[in-house]
Amino acid sequence: MPGHYSLDGPYLRQLQRVIDSTETPYLMKKVILMQPLRYPRSRQQLRAEPDLEQVKADYLIHQIDQAFRLWTNSPWLEDLTLENFLEYLLPYRIGNEPLDYWRDSIDSRLRERLQEAGRYFDNQKHSPYNMAQIVYGHALGLDSGKDNLAGIPFSAKECVFSSQLQLLAYRMVGIPAAIDHVPYWADMNGFHEWTVVMDTKNKDILAGQIEMKNAPKVYRRTYSINPIPVPEKDEYIPPFFTNPFNRDVTNKYLHTSDITVTATVPVQARHAYLAIFNGRELRVVDWSDVQQGKAHFHAMGSNIVYFPVYFEKEYQRNFAYPFILRANGTTVTLRPDTTRRQTLTLTRKYPLHHNKVYHGNALVGARFQASNDPTFQNPVTIHRVTHNPNMQPVIVPVDTTQKYRYWRFNHTKIVELAEWRFKDNRGLNLTGKSIDPEGRGARLANIFDNDPLSHGRISHRLVVDFDHPVSVSEIIYLPRNDANGVYPGNEYELLYFDLGGWQSLGCKIATDYSVDFENVPSNAVYWLRNHTAGKEERVFTIQNGEQRFW
Secondary structure (H helix, E strand, O other), X not given: OOXXXXXXXXXXXHHHHHHXXXXXXXXXXXXXXXXXXXXHHHHOOOEEXXXXXXXXXXXXXXXXXXXXXXXXXXXHHXXXXXXXXXXXXXXXXXXXXXXXXXXXXXXXXXXXXXXXXHHHOHHHHOOHHHHHHHHHHHHHOOOOOOOEEOOEEOOOOOHHHHHHHHHHHHHHHOOOEEEEEEOOOOOOOOOEEEEEEOOOOOOOOOHHHOOOOOOOOOEEEOOOOXXXXXXXXXXXXXXXXXXXXXXXXXXXXXXXXXXEEEOOOOOOOOEEEEEEEEOOEEEEEEEEEXXXXXXXXXXXXXXXXXXXXEEEOOEEEEOOXXXXXXOOOOEEEOOOEEEEXXXXXXXXXXXXXXXXXXHHHHHOOOEXXXXXXXXXXXXXXXXXXXXXXXXXXEEEEOOOOOEEEEEEEEEEEEEEEEEEEEEOOOOOEEOOEEEOOOOOOEOHHHHHOOOOOOOEEEEEEEEEEEEEXXXXXXXXXXXXXXXXXXXXXXXXXXXXXXXXXXXXXXXXXXXXXXXXXXXXXXXXOEEEEEOOOOOOOXXXXXXXXXXXXX
């Protein structure tokens, strides 16, 4: 019970009244009341009430009795260990939610389905995981019909909300479960969390939650206390590591390595950390005591660039050069070499993921045609899309000796296009009037606005009328994309990392779909920033002359 608490205050009580005035399902009400803690504006209006001071003995006795009743009467729990019972089924709370008799509030329809399965279905009743599928379907079907109450946004599809909802539903009916989470991804922005069931036969992991992604650490939220850094007088500890209810379970998901980092500069702090780049910041993901200038880190995810750091008060400092941790446990130090400099031609600021390029696949088979006949009886096919552009602009040279008034995008599919541009032989943009033959397109003006992030939908055909025959030297088209490439007119800055932090190599306005930076130190980790638009940016190294994102 030490360290656990409920939240209270006028703000939360008002939110409770708003929720109670709706037809929101019971479980969703409980989870909605947990959301204000996630947002700074509402969090500062909350007051913590420690369980040691507030929880009564009769409440705890009732919760314990209910948990033991589930353990002894549920056939799927016949092999549940005492250790797992104490950690994953017995706890009277899952977070900082207001306490009530939640185990007594099971939905009657769900109760009937579980009783039926427990009585008749041999393939389900002896497996916590199989029984959990019934509960999962029930939780997934809960809906309040709203996505915001009293200024608190929520969605049953968002990972934090859905995992809390599932965990409450699981434990309510006797399914031992927990929430696992990656605090920060190492190869993309953001984080993730999910609910995992402690099955008596199958391993208690859901590896699919982290496949195709790179996790430096996976932690499990527990009721019991786990080791955290013990600060010396006035030593700053990052907030994540002041919470003792996170257990390192990385080894359950990944092949990991233990590593020792030796300080390159004097470290006055008692504790050191490994950080990764996420959301344009260095974010700590693991900690270690510092002993004789060395820090030992355990069970680290691989193929990741780590930044060794410590804190002076609340200021993050670097105590060694960043390094790549390989899958075989070896490390590659990224110490900038200013004696060997290079010119870099850069085309992206964020990695290209396979699941983002389906708009390019849809373009395959499309034809760009020209004619002086508005009916396109005998059009000239200037270009046929034969492969996915993979979010890259395609520049098509055109014979300037021929002049055409009408140009047409022609396809058998409905597609989304970000840009379609025409240039004359001086490199200047040509502007015509767009015509939608079917009248079923959408946002077509976006295709001609020189904004790679906006897009329009073309329903099979789109015509551009220049009012008179014109000479076109090239056409440029760009599929709907993430705008994480390099685009003319945008300002880019290249930085590299040294012990003193990020060092700028200057800013440039791109004039093409790539940008060159000269006199760049080699063997470093780099960061390409777009100061004009966009938020997604990742660090990279140069491997065989190409960008390798991390």
